[in-house]
Amino acid sequence: MKLPRQIDLLNLFAPRYGTEVTRDVAYGPAPYHRLDIYRPAQAGRRALPVVIFFYGGSWQSGARGDYRFVGAALARLGLIVAVPDYRLYPDVRYPDFLHDAALATAWVIGQIGDYGGDARSVFVAGHSAGAYLALMLALDGSYLTGAGSDRGVLAGAIGLAGPYDFLPITGAVYRRIFGGAADLIRTQPIAHVDGDAPPTLLLSGARDRLVAPANTASLAARLRAAGASVDTRIYPGVGHIRLLLATLPPLSLGTPVLGDIARFISGVMATRAIADPVGRRPDMAGRDNPG
Template identity: 50%
Template sequence: MATRIGLTLAAAAFALACLAACSPLTALNALSPANGVHASTGLAFGANPRLKLDIYRPATVTAASPVVVFFYGGNWTSGQRESYAFVGRALAARGFVVVIPDYRLYPEVSYPDFLDDAAQAVAWTAKHIAGYGGDPNQLFVMGHSAGAYNAAMIALDGRWLAKQGMTPAALRGWIGMAGPYDFLPVENPTARPVFHFPDTPAESQPVNHLDGPRVPALLIAASSDRLVNPARNTGGLAKRLRARGVSVEEIYYDGVNHATLVASLATPLRKLAPTLDAVDKFVRKHTTLIQVQAM
C-alpha cells in the first residue's frame, strides 16, 4: 500500500511539474493516454470557419453510446477544442461518445451569439452522432467555467435549441463544473464587455430560466473557488432548481480550485478529486447504458 501511495504521489508531482514547465493543457493532453479511443477532428458544424468540433469515441462498442457535448471555459474570450483532448479521452474511455466544439469568442461576438453556436453544435450532434457510434436519444451537455454557463443556458433556456428545431427536453441531463450561473452585476473586467456591462440583460443569467423542462443536473464546484463563488452560483442554482422539482446532484471538492477541477478529469491528476467518477455515475444513472469496464 505504501508503495502504491508513493507511486501515486510521484505521478502527481511529475504531472504538476509538467504543468509548470509548459502550457498546462498541453501537458495534460500529453500525459493523457489516447489508446482505446478514436478521434475524429475538425468537423464543421456551421459556416463560420471557427465552428468545428472534435469527436472522441471508444475504440470498441457493442451498442450506441451515451453522448456528452463538452463546452470548455475561458471567459468567453479564449479557448480551443484541441486543448481539451484529455476530457474527450477520459470520458470516451468510460464508454461515452464525446463532442468538443469550438464557439465564437469575444471580440468577434458577444452575448448571446456564442449560445447560438453552442445550440448549433448540439443540434449537429443530435443529427449526425449515430454515424460515430453515439445514441442521439441519450444526449448530455457539459461544461467547465464559461462552458458550464453555456451548458446551463442550453439546458435551461429553451430559446437557443428552439432555433435549431429542438427543445431542452431532448437532453437526458446536464453537467456544470465551476459554472457562473448568477453573476449580476458583472464584476469580472474581462467578462464585462462580453455581457454588455452595465446594460447586461437579466435574461442572460441561468438562474432566471427555471420554468422549462426539468432536465436533471449535476453541479460540481471547488470549495475554495476564488473566481466563481461556489455558494452563490452552484449552491444558489441547485437550491432554485430543487424548488422547481428538478433532480439535482450537488458536489463540492476540497482538493481542487477553479482550474484544477477540470484538470482532475485527466489521468495524472485524478487523485485530486473523483470528478470523472461523479460524471460517469451521473451519466449512467440517466441512461440505459450497457455497463462497460471503467478505465
C-alpha cells in the same frame, strides 16, 4: 524556440489508449463551426450515450484541440464525446457564443448516430464559461429551438465550476461581453429554471477563487425548488483549474470527477429505462441536501 504551453504538456502526458478521435467536423457554415468527436476504441454496435463538452476561458479564449485530455477521458467511460469550438470575445459578444453552442448541440443530436452515439441520450456539459453555455442551453429552450432542435431532447446537463448567478457584473471585460443585453437578468442561467429542466449534475471546488461555489449552491437550490432533478458535489480543497485537471488519472485521487459523472449518467439512463409511474423525475441529491 517556442516553449510548450502547460496545456500542451497535459495533452502530451494524457493516456492515449482506448480511444479514437475524428477531428475538424463541421457543424455549421462558419470557419469556427468545427468540433472533434472522441469514441471508445472498442465501442461495439450498441449506440452509446453522448456528452457535448464546452470548454471554458471566460468567453475569451480556448480551442477544442486543447481539451483532448478531457475528450479522451470521457470517452474511456464508454461515451461518445463532442468538443466544439465556438466564437469568442472580442469577435462576438453575448449571445452569439450561445447561438454557436446551440447550433453545435443541434448538429450532434441530428448526426451523432453516424458516429456511434445515441441521439436520445445527449448530455450537455462544460467547465467554467463552458458550463455556463451548457446550463443556458438546458434551461432556456429558446436557443435550441432557434437552432432547429428542442431542449426536451436533452438527457441531462453537467456543469463544472460554472458561473450561473453572477450579477452584478463587476469586471470591465464582462460588462463589455454582456452589457449589450436588453435585460441582464436574462443572461443568467438561474433566471431560466423551471420544473422541466433536464436532470442536472453540478460540480465545484470549495477553494474555487475564480467562480465562487455559491453559483453551484444557488442554482441547485433553485432547481430543487422548481421540482427538477439535481445532484451536487463540492470537493474540499479543490480550486477552479484543479477540478478540470481531475479528469487526468494521476490527479483524480480524492477528486472523483470522472466517477461522479459516470454515476450520474448511469443513473439518468437507468431512470429513463424504467419509467417513473407518476411521471416525476427523482431528486438524485435528496430534497434536504443543501448542495
